Amino acid sequence: MSALAAERSRAIDQSGWGEKFRLVQPHNLAFWVYCALVIAGAYVLYGQVSIAAAAYSGALTSGIVAFALVALVYLWFIRYEDRYTTVPRELAATGFVWGFVAATGAFALLANGAVTSLYAKTFGASFAYDWGAALAAPVDEELAKGAGILLLLTLAPKLIRSPFDGLILGAFVGLGFQISEDISYAWIGAADSFGDVGAAWSTIIVRTLSSIPSHWMYTAIFGAGLIWFVGRPDVPARRGLGAALMLAAMLMHGVWDASGAIGGSSAFGWIAPLTVAAVLISVFVWIYDNTQPIEREWMRELMAPEVALGVVSPDELHALAGSRSALKSYIRAQRDPRAAKRVLAAANALAHQIARDGGAETAAVQRARAAVVAARGA
């Protein structure tokens, strides 16, 4: 085996790229716990949805339609950012379902109510009114969503190989939670306003406008922190950093929920949520920038033999395995940017096919290679 082929083989092995995800694993206790808690969550949510469908069907339908569209936008964005050794759709869907059903129904709904009530009983209702949500939700909800990432890690240890995978999977789990919560807030908004569907739409607009610094981002940060905390075969554990990120996700969630109490009746009530948004986005970008290099390296090692074969040029590989700005500058610098985009898309498809086939020289790989050549000539 040549050195390049050996590196390719090592990259596939280390990254878990191309590995298929199978949820049904009867010998894996995580599978049974996942199923049990999704069923328990679905049972609790069914109780809520049946009430909403009976008395607030207009608000419930509005919430489902509006937030399904919001979900599509975020799903596209997360997939768009996951451009190297992409998380399989089945694994992403399993994470989304955990967030949507189990983390809400089997954990957060009951725990949040109980903890907020305990604060009211112990320190008074006014204390709970100000700080109850901020002290209950960040702990309950981040642990509930993080529990899902831990189960996925146990179900797919070969697929979750870097903090970047934790970031992306966390985003899917958090998005599931966020959309489930958004839909419930929509019909609860109507229920609190004597069934007024207009109130549901006010809630939908506010929740959509504030959807960037929200659960998908908290859990993405928590997920990357969890992977750093436990470590992976090729990413040594960094417990301090991992714990700090998980705590940061909880802290930012708490400050967001306490915005009303922090701002009080002052005209500067917007400072706390704006600060949370700025910190969250900065931390997210920092993790993104610092976890991508290993993913890029895997892409470089996987595609290096294709450079030797002359299928892709060194510059194309540099763009393929580079940052998004490197990719954009490469495309812009070409005489025919559209053709360059086509070639890179075909080369990316070739990389995925090579990974899927474990680096073997299969007919599918040869077809994908021919597609690169064809894209160049088209």
Add this chain to the structure above:
Amino acid sequence: MMAVSAARDERRLLGLEVRTVGPALLVLVLALLMSVVLPSIDSTTSYRAELRRGDVVRLAAGISLVPTASWDLATGSIVGHARSPVGNTASTELVRGSLRFVVQAAPFEGTPSSLLTRIDEIDRALRRARGRAAETTARYAVTTRKGVVGVAEDFVGMAREGSVIAFVFEPLGRSAPSQPPQRTREGVEVVVSGPPDALSRNRDDIVAMIRSIRVAR
């Protein structure tokens, strides 16, 4: 070496891979703690911060209620005790033993009678969904100490009975100095429920609290 670690990964106990038991049990314990243990602790914990004479509960922006001392405030905020502004849509719950006094406030452009009709429609739909039945009495007028007239009806269910009262207040308040004054009228729904004997014993407290609801500048 790789064979050894692969063998370690696949070691089984009662048909389950040993490596999967720890994390899966951790998640299961967390779920039980959050969905069973915490609610159980909550249901056996009693209120330590009773309402005192002179406390005023903010029901919504510009609407308040004077609670009877010794009742407990389960949800809501006492004027001067909470930092967060109270908006136009808000819920308040007062409890005393098995008695519940729940207030829902939200903007409503209509009469107290039309508000009660809407509340009845929602209740009927919810009762149908839950398979529960309840009988309601004829409507009667209820007047607050400030002269605002509301509409009420009594209901009798399987385990509880009580009253539903609807008021509509003229706008005056604003939830925070930074926010514009409220323009729409404010609907207030009060639902008092509990076992019949507890309701009769606390009738005076309940009536006093309902009559104390007022627009607060």
